[in-house]
Amino acid sequence: MPDSASEPYDLAVIGAGCAGLAGAVTASELGLRVCLLDGSGQVGGQFFRHPAPALGALRPQALHHDWPAFAALRQRLEASDTRRLLGHQVWTVTRGSGELWTVHALSGVDGGAERPVRVHARAVLLATGAYERQLPFPGWTLPGVVAAGGAQAMLKSGLALPGKRIVVAGSGPLLLAVASSLAAAGAQVPAIVEASGYLRYVTHARALVANPRKVLQGAVHGASLLRHRVRPHSRSAVTAAHGTDRVEAVTVSRLDQDWRPVPGTGRRISCDALAVGHGLVPQIELATGLGCATRRTPDGTHALVLDGRQETSVPGVWAAGETGGVGGWELARVEGELAGRAVAFRLRGVLVDPARVRELRRRRDRMRAFADAMAVAHAPRPGWTHWLDDDTDVCRCEEVTARRVREAAAELGARDARTVKLLTRAGMGWCQGRMCAAAVACLAAGGGDEGVPPSPERRPLAVPVPLGLLGSPAGADEAGADEAGINEAGADE
Amino acid sequence: MARTPSELVRAEPGPPFEITVDGRAITALPGQSIAAALWCAGVLAWRSTRGGGRPRGAFCGIGQCYDCLATVNGEPNRRACLVPARPGDAITTQEGHGRAGLGV
Amino acid sequence: MGDSSDVIVVGAGVVGAACAYYATRSGLSVTVIDRGPVAGGTTGAGEGNLLVSDKEPGPELELALLSTRLWRELAEPLPLQIEYEAKGGLVVASDPAGMDTLRELARGQEKAGVLAEEIPADRLAELEPHLAPDLAGGFHYPQDAQVQPALAAAHLLRASDARIRLGEEVTGILTATTGEVTGVRTATGTVHAPHVVNATGTWGGELAQRAGTELPVLPRRGFVLVTEPLPRVVRHKVYAADYVRDVASDSAALQTSPVVEGTPAGPVLIGASRERVGFDRTLSVEALRRLAAQATALFPVLAGVRAVRAYAGFRPYLPDHLPAIGRDPRVPGLLHACGHEGAGIGLAPATGALIAGMLSGGPLPLDPAPFSPARFVGGAAP
Structure with missing residues (x-):
């Protein structure tokens, strides 16, 4: 561990989910001085929340089939010299x-006693994970309509459910896990609604066969859902949520090939x-703020371009886990270890x-192939825009309706999400387009397959920063060896 | 079969405490976020939007969507899904930007 | 694929939109071509300032005064959504010496027709209740105004009746054997016209080169900080006296001076930084730090407010800080309308009106000689 503020770490790891944990403990065990930062007060990321x-x-393992794997990583972290800056949001x-x-961060969980913290390091491992993609529909802003992963997160960390009778809908493998944990925690789940046809996996049978563990997980969730009498609807979507001040019912419609x-x-x-x-x-x-190259994933998002050693196109900046393409916690753990080893070398x-x-590489490549097959199977089809009516808010923050987004595209010369944003404010609010950018890009492209922005959204500030802190003098708060910073958010396990 | 999340993980939390929502007392457990405590009390909305005045609460649950912004002990725009509940916290439904007092 | 019109305007930013608007109103048929979307360049990164207050007496101020009048006229037919606000500007000084400088500037500006009212320190709070209490005073400029620049460009363009080809890059300028412009070549075909207007802003040098000529436009990077949505906490465009100095400077190094203003949508915008670093978008933490520090010094209440976004834009900088508006003497049929640096939104209508007058042979609203691209011929910038 550096003993003066001026001595940098070897490696700063951003994100303490599976990828970041594996990267941090691997590098630390190989003799590197490592600093691990995460916005949350606990390690584990989204999956092991x-x-x-x-x-x-x-x-806690009642909500996690793979708890021992996480417990092992956590134990290694505790045995290592890794400096932990939890409750630190990197901006x-x-x-x-x-x-x-x-690495520029704010300490303190969201507001209250925040202060600026800077960490200097010779290499950076970005393990910042993923957030959920949403496709709007009438009523999706009603209280009680929550993100699938959000319901899961609130359950895992806060032992809270949004209701007693919860429909689970969208697309992607996460839905099975969400439905099965909500049901296990006592919620009634009358339906699980999946927009794709599960049968599409069949065309990628080789990747499935090579990942029997994933099939097994699916079967475990499937069995649990049967036990809880959850009714599956495939090739269907919730096309409206009803209610005045909270959701009271949903309409589930069958979809055609194009999700109309x-x-x-x-x-x-x-x-x-x-x-x-929706994934x-x-x-x-x-990473994009540093100029790292990106690629389009098979389901229409942007992920980082990585080489065989997990390095981005910017030398010295490495990435692992969902940042290189969504693939789940096991892939993240493998990639984190690969990155940790490569940085040490x-x-x-x-x-x-x-x-x-x-x-590790063999396992990574096999899991990547499987993830790509899943991505193809669940990629949104352009017909989803037919769920919208003109008055549906597409941008939740700025309350921008589908009508205004379509007008900007049809009448004002917007051809992409960025221009729609300039002309309508869709994506300009607090969340900076995280909830609406995918939908806006589709609408700007007229609902066609071109609805993937050519480059990812630029968000130079990864989290909002109070102006008083942003303007504080440089060099005031170097975090090289600020002991107070360790586990400051406290009380991690 | 578990009937509640707490039963499922066999939670044995410290003593519950009170927080208030618009003056109404609800019970929170130590270690819960404000949003989790509100959900457990059946409260799903604690903000009204700036444009349409529509009710909102937690959506993404992981600090990304900012829909759960609440005024906590007078401080607006705090993400209720991240901020831990503390005994005596006063949550008030946030109207729009939550900073009407600054308007000139 | 062939197509023809009287005029081709290259660039769908606010200047291109204004050129198209006034040219079509002069009875010309216009095609607007841009390689990107509407307002995809510096227009989309601007704050939408329509300012007379920051300009020293001279040709740019003349252009700004004309533009101020034209924007007021445009705000009538154009829909409300361009967010035109005649909010006025407030320039503040931190010490008596700064006030003296402001007084001198205002005296000169008043002779040119600018309205400016001295505000003593004890009256600043009437205009801006949240201003820091220790300032020496300021000047109020009621003619300063604001629009939302991307909307302004989009609505001007729509109102122009021009043919619009977006997402189509101009790859070459077509000329006759005698040298006159006959149109442009794009990635998908050719468009014919006897006049081509270069309204490509910061990329104006690139297009000039494709036409076989040159224009020394350079990018001058600026960052803008955008806050969380707020009620109206800042009524005017408020900036410090240093801003005028920075605008006029030729330095390539980072300069910042606080410019703070509210928007109808809620967020407060904070500028202004200037540095010449090419087209590098990389976030400069130092630039943001200075902007935040200076803005919170002017408005202490902002210290507890969050910046939710920051973005970079590239002002089209010409070495003498004047735009290039008019015919290129080296390529008959080519006109330039670019290089407005940080004032393009404000100066767009006057630029469009001048270009339209030159194209149609109509009367010119002011003397265009100081803006003539001919001043760059011969390699020696003035």
Whole structure:
């Protein structure tokens, strides 16, 4: 650990989910000085989100089939010298002088006693995960309509449910896990509604066969859903949520090949909550701010371009997990270890264990192929825009309707999400387009397949920063060896 | 089969405490976020939008969507899904930007 | 694929839109071509300032005064959504010496027709209740105004009746054997016209080169900080006296001076930084730090407010800080309408009116000689 503020870390790891944990402990065990930052007060990221210690959960594993894998990583972290800056939200990363990177963060969870923290390091590992993709529909802004992953997160960390009778809808493998944990926690789940046809996996049978574990997980969730009498609807979508001040029912419609609702197939299902989402979007703004190259993924998001050693196109900046394409926690863990080993080799010449690296790469490539197959199967089809009526708010923050987005495209010369944003404010609010950019891009392109922006959204500020802190003098608060910073958000397990 | 999330994970939390929502007392558990405590009390909305005055609450649950912004102890725009509940916290439904007092 | 019109305007930013608007109103048929969307360049990165207050007496101020009048006229037929606000500007000084400088500037501007009212320190709070209490005073400029620049460009363009070809890059300028412009070549075909207007802003040098001529436009980067949505906390465009100095400077190094204003949509916009670093979008934490520090010094209440966004734009900088408006003497049929630096939104209508007058042979609203691109011929910038 550096003993003066001026001595940089070898590696700053941003994100303490599976990828970041694996990267941090690997690099630390290989002798590197590592600093691990995460916005949350606990490690585990989204997948291994778990109740705060004060909630006294004796069996957190009841919400996680793979808890022992996480427990092992956590144990290694605790045994290592890794500096943990939890409750630190990174707002940007900049290139300093002399091959050094500076990570700019705010300490303190959202408001209250925040202060600026800077971490200097010779290499950066971006393990910032993903957030959920949303496709709007009439009523999706009603209280009680929540993100599928959001319902899962609130359950895992806060032991809270949004309602008693919860419809789960959208597309992607996350839905099965969400429905099965909501049901296990006592919610009634009258329906799980999947827009794609699960049968599409069949065309990627080879990737499935190579990932029997994933099939097994699906089967476990499937069995649990059967036990809870959850009714599956494939090739269907929630095309409207009803209610005045909160959701009271949803309409589920059959979809055609292109995800257009089939007229006359709408059925009303009463519920007091809806958990909805359409897969995950890699969270890569810190990387794109540094100029890292991106690629289009098979389901129409942008992910980082990485080489075989997990390095981005910007030398010295590495990435692991969902930032390189959504693939789940096991892939994230493998990539984190690969990255940790590669950084150790680059900075210190630490010889890697070639057999181990070969094995990790083999597993990574196999899981990537599987993830790509899943992405193809669940990629939104352009007909989803037919769910919208003109008055549906597409941008939740700025309350911009589908009509205004379409007008900007049809009449004012907008051809992409950025121009729609300039002309309508869709994507200009607090969330900076995280919830609406995918939908806006589709609408700007007239609903065609071109609805993927040519480049990812630019978000130079990854989180909002109070002006008083942004304007505080440079060099005031170097975090090289600020002991107070360790576990400051406190009380991690 | 578990009937509640707490039963599922066999939670044995510290003593519950009170927070208020627009003056009404609700019970929170130590370690819960404000949003989780509100959900457990059946409260799904604690903000009204700037444009249409529509009710909103937690949506993404992970601090990304900013729909759950609440005024906590007089401080507006705090993400209720991230901010831990503390005994005596006063949550008030946030009207729009939550900073009407600054208007000139 | 062939197509023809009287005029081709290259660039769908606010200047191109204004050129198209006034040219079609002069009875000309116009095609507007842009490689990107509407307002995809510097227009979309602007704050939408329509200012007379920051300009020293001289040709640019003349252009600004004309534009101020034209924007007021345009705000009538154009829909409300362009967010035109005759909000006025307030320039403040931190010490008596700064006030003296402002007084001198205002005296000169008043002779040119600018309205400026001295505001003593004890009256600043009437105009801006949240201003820091320790300022020396300021000047109020009621003619300063604001529009939302992307909307202004889009609505001007729509109102122009021009043919619009977006997402189509001009790859070459067509000329006759005698040298006159006959049209442009694009990625998908050719468009014919005896006049081509270069309204490509910061990229004006590039297009000039494709036409076989040159224009020394350089990018001058600026960052803008955007706050969370707020009620109206800042009524005017408020800036410090240093801003005028920075605008006029030729330095390539980072300069910042606080410019703070509210918007009808809620967020407060904070500028202005200037540096010449090419087309580099990389976030400068130092630029943001200075902007935030200076803005919170002017308006302490902003310290607890969050910046939710920051973005960079590239002002089209010409070495003498005047735009190039008019015919290129080296390429008959080519006209330039670019290089407005940070004032393009404000100066767009007057630029469009001048260009339209030159194209149609109609009367010119003011003497265009100071803006003539001929001043760059011979390699020696003035």
